[in-house]
Amino acid sequence: MYDVVVIGAGPVGENVADRIVRGGLTVAVVERELVGGECSYWACMPTKALLRSAAALNAARRLPGAREAVTGELDAAAVLRRRDAFASNWQDDGQVSWLESAGITLYRGQGRITAERVVEVTGADGSTTTLTARHAVVVATGSGALLPDIAGLRESAPWTSREAAAAKEVPARLAIIGGGVVAAEMATAFTGLGSAVTMLARDGVLHLAEPFAGERVAQSLRQAGASVHLEAEVASVSRDGAGVVHLTLTGGAQVDADELLVAIGRTPNTQDIGLDAIGLKAGEWLHVDDTLRVVDVDGGWLYAAGDVNRRALLTHQGKYQARAVGDVIVARARGGAVEDGRWGRHVATADERAVPQVVFTDPEVASVGLTAAAAQTAGLRTRVVDYDLAAVAGSALHADDYQGQARMVVDEDRRVIVGVTLVGPDVAELLHAATIAVVGEVPLDRLWHAVPAYPTVSEVWLRLLEAYGR
Template structure:
């Protein structure tokens, strides 16, 4: 007998996608391009975390802050800047880029590729089955002939410390959708979210205190965190490392919050934000019905096929597979997995060897990442320490950016550093790190060099235009050659 509000029939599709963020949209698009029918299920806004609470709003908010800082580094422009960014205009700019949290445009895109959009909470219901529960309690059962792709993303991980519920801390969502500048903001966590939010809110007028257990942005080269920390201090923020929050107090819901620290001290702020990691949004999607643990990260192979599930039908893309919690990397996985789903459905052989059409090889070797701080920090591939731990014989090349005249024209007294990590046995780059104003636009050239395994002998023939910041490539490669000779 059917349950109340339940639609008894099952609607078949070739592919079902759980999550309509950028990752889900990309795998749906690739599956449709392969001629497969696709259902996309979304329980919040179509466009996901990236579009409304992460990448898009944070960069829309940060750009005016960085633009003002950039102007302050150029004589002549500096004198024209007489104050901080206009916070009301900055928030209005953010609202435009997130379309006022209206997802109708992105919903139209999903439909434009020929996929069917289901709004509701999608849960696995055994092998190749998904049940969608709508807000009104009605349910629809879908079945997948070939694949179910999980692209449900992640959410903030809050520490279990006394007083955290009463303190009502900000997370990345509050940090990007708020339209009021707190007088004092404490940010807990020195990773990418923490340093970007510290840059943003300090630039808009908060007195920011950034608390980090270790150094800042620890997955990059150590000098990157050091330069970003100095940039925050120069902007007026306080940066305290080697400290943890052990308790919170907020007796008055409208009053300040007090942070108790493990060094015995206390810190009072008007708001506190936690940027202390992410947890997968897999706790209530029916993993137990296919033999997996609810709330777990999903282990996948090179085609993003989930391990431990029989039948080669369940895929996990983006944050949920924990390889790289970055939108662009998740979209890369989605494109690759979508092509693999199409090949498997058509009975074609997979090209899943390293760097093949159906292999997410870049997840291990060429993941690019930018932190839009001041200065910016951008890196791809392995750090020197990671390369050495992996057993590579490496040569490290470090240069200050002011070696390039283009950098000095970009900003008076340009401050920044670049590093190459070279595999001396193969004469190719294993990793590249840039820190400095505007370096995010240099990162793709580094990514091409690392992913393409371009020999340095050939790379020296890639001529950088004069006078640009990218001239740093010329000096880095020359320094490597001189040292090798």
């Protein structure tokens, strides 16, 4: 018996459990794989380690003086070793130790909900343990890669994001189906590592971002040697006896590769957690309110945080939700009121229109809030302001031939920024200022008094305001 049972010990589940313990309640977490989850072993940490070395090398080559000091090529084996270290060599001892130090009880195995506030854990040896929660059960099982119904695809043993992040060797030829964040980042990473990359982006590159972002990333990939095919759709896939993957496109063209990465989207990890026992459909996303409580279950005892609720499929947003839901559960367990105001402490609202995201391509794409198209769809009366990042003094100092673009989307009725997109080298470090402006709904008149230091790339804020006018 525990106050709360959390299914899933990834970064979201860990943060939920930590918040519960800090609130004075008891908690158990259930994990079927590695404690630390997707981000630690197959996503955020290892993928950025794969990307960083090539990015540093390219940055050096853009600077006279540093360029002349670069005498060799990227050492792919060294990059993979560094990646392994950041993935803790796929061992979770350190994460388990942290759980113990935080007073969180871990149960290893498959967790399944069998009744209201009851979770049955099946261990690797087939043994079962029944956990009962006094107050709440939280589902934090995340998402997995979505494989489309393409003839021969599954039989061809394609990579998903997991296999790409944990690759032991760099394939000579890598084909990628997809044009989203994972596809773009892995195209960047493996091109930098020496693969001949062919990207098949049916819906375009980074099609959910501002159009100029995908255009610049696609151009950069091509300049680096990758082949980027837009509006390309795969009809069938096969792998021959020699291990070569053959992709046939709908127009009849064929692409051959040594490995194939499929990165077209995500699906919720809810297929085997007992949803059918409580009237929900296995394999579906869980719908929640702003307190992260599942709306389709009576009794108010089931919550869902992170990817599994489909509000914002990003680790940092899942951890934000984890903090919110932990506070909600503690407050309700103690009989306190949960604030329901838009900016209430216990309510998750920054995963609606103020989500920050970085795509670690070359150039980087950093964004927060709404795109111009999304703002228009939302019915806002907006003004879009663009500025050439290369025209900022700090950018010219940062790198020769610096290329980039900044866009802010202004809600004209309230005179606040509702969206910012930045594309260029190292723009990720500019993003939090934009996030504060959007989340804090800082009036443009006040932003004039936030003076950027000179000469930095952040001076683009002044230039955007000047372009907007008083």
